[in-house]
Amino acid sequence: MTLVDCRQKCYKDCSCVAYAATNRANDTGCEIWSRGTEFKESNDDNNREIYVELVIAKKKWWIARKGLVITVAVALVVILLCSLSYIARRKYKGKEEKWWQSLMEVVDRPSHCSSSSLLVILLCSLSYLARRKYKRKEEKRWQSLMVVLLVPLLCYFCYLAGRKLMAEVQRIMNRRKLLRELGDDVSSSTINKGGQTKEKDQATNHELKIFNFQTIAAATDNFSTANKLGEGGFGPVYKGKLLDDREIAIKRLSRRSGQGIVEFKNEAKLIAKLQHTNLVKLMGCSLQGEERILVYEYMHNKSLDFFIFGLIYLHKYSRLRVIHRDLKASNILLDDQLNPKISDFGMARIFGANExxxxxxxxxxxxxxxxxxxxxxxxxxxxxxxxxxxxxxxxxxxxxxxxxxxxxxxxxxxxxxxxxxxxxxxxxxxxxxxxxxxxxxxxxxxxxxxxxxxxxxxxxxxxxxxxxxxxxxxxxxxxxxxxxxxxxxxxxxxxxxxxxxxxxxxxxxxxxxxxxxxxxx
The missing domain is CATH 1.10.510.10 (Transferase(Phosphotransferase) domain 1)
Structure with missing residues (x-):
């Protein structure tokens, strides 16, 4: 093997830092030194001529600064995704949107963009600093330990971010699905986008909230028969308790119900326009696949039949003239203060001002x-x-x-x-x-x-x-x-x-x- 061959062999070996010919007479043979070898200067005549290879010199600049390049590239990709999602959101505004458009709307939000960018940049920076610190040391065990620790941590962060992202996408899709089902009678501003209400706004907030189906299932102990209050034309009614200890009544649309879809739409439309102390409040709804669920405030004292103030409000003083069409004893509920409230607007009919x-x-x-x-x-x-x-x-x-x-x-x-x-x-x-x-x-x-x-x-x-x-x-x-x-x-x-x-x-x-x-x- 000639000295040229020895040099090529060293160049292909990433751990090679120096090489020399074993036969000084004709420069044949090859000896290679790896990283960590210490060289000492000597005046001995038998010393050989050693050729030192500089690793940085034989690699391209973008390979040498891989960590910095990755950080910049990831940041540019995140910025590009945010820009594309903003453009797509404006382009498809007002049209029926698919799941990937909802995904881009989530990514387009400043909070998601900034948090994702900071997380990626932080991880890349830590990786780059660790690489520079251990670059010239023979600390493979520590490097392996860091990889073992960082990779699962990174996977865990990605898993949490993915779950949060998909939950947000599902909530947006459910809100748009509800708007499509209700048509033009309920505007998007009527649908609460947050799904939760601050304590100080609970007294005045009349927006229709979309509850997560898992939240409803947990509140009713997975629709346990022990929490079942009864069953009507819409479907079974359950008692539940939210995480903030608020008690709710849940009407779950039965797949065998012939009038459930109509009732669901009627109730959701009317709650956006009717508010009175003698009307049972519809707190929100939940959509998950074929599931249609209405969430009401819970009335502790079941039903009683004195509700005239709510009825005169429906007929005379509300913004809409509403005929209930199903007034009966079981549809007049009492709260813990024995205040009567009219419930079940699934069969209600809205009249015009001159009708x-x-x-x-x-x-x-x-x-x-x-x-x-x-x-x-x-x-x-x-x-x-x-x-x-x-x-x-x-x-x-x-x-x-x-x-x-x-x-x-x-x-x-x-x-x-x-x-x-x-x-x-x-x-x-x-x-x-x-x-x-x-x-x-x-x-x-x-x-x-x-x-x-x-x-x-x-x-x-x-x-x-x-x-x-x-x-x-x-x-x-x-x-x-x-x-x-x-x-x-x-x-x-x-x-x-x-x-x-x-x-x-x-x-x-x-x-x-x-x-x-x-x-x-």
């Missing part, structure tokens, strides 16, 4: 609480809710349900039974015996019965408005008109008339609600 009534082909509600013009002809008006209110007043006074039969000889429902006792001058016999007469004088009870019968009259034009009802109940000197025969009242005088009435009855079924319509006599 007084409307027709619908989709009759929904609960039999016994629906007015006759709505149940048979699909006519919806404010008098529809007034009828339901009248039924609830009679249920409160009697402590009985409307759909049961209350006469041994005649098939009377609660409304018919109350009407019969009123005509016979025995109205007090309808009153629940558990009511204390000291707090409920007979004249006030009879006045409430009178108002209830006015609300359930057969013709919608004969029924008072909810504003008139408030005046009747609060002004005891106000004269009340005589009530007319209520709707769905059956007064059978003979077996033949009973059979004829049964022949005239017809069965209607719509939207999974069966209604037995019987003509009044």
């Amino acid at each position: 007084s009534e409307a027709n619908t082909n989709r009759v929904v509600g609960t039999y016994g609480y629906m007015s006759p013009e709505y149940a048979m002809n699909g006519i919806v008006s404010m008098k529809t809710d007034v009828f339901s209110f009248g039924v609830l007043v009679l249920e409160i006074l009697s402590g009985k349900k409307n759909n049961s039969s209350y006469h041994t000889e005649r098939p009377l429902n609660l409304v018919g039974y109350a009407w019969q006792l009123w005509n016979e001058g025995k109205g007090l016999e309808l009153i629940d015996t558990t009511l204390d007469q000291s707090c409920c004088p007979n004249d006030q009870v009879l006045r409430c019965l009178h108002v209830g019968l006015l609300c359930v009259q057969d013709q919608a034009t004969d029924r008072p408005t909810i504003s008139d009802v408030v005046s009747m109940l609060t002004n005891e000197t106000m004269l009340l008109p005589a009530p007319k025969q209520p709707a769905f009242f059956i007064n059978v005088n003979s077996d033949e008339e009973q059979e004829a009435s049964e022949i005239k009855s017809e069965n209607c079924s719509t939207n999974d609600v069966t209604i037995s319509v019987m003509e009044a006599r």
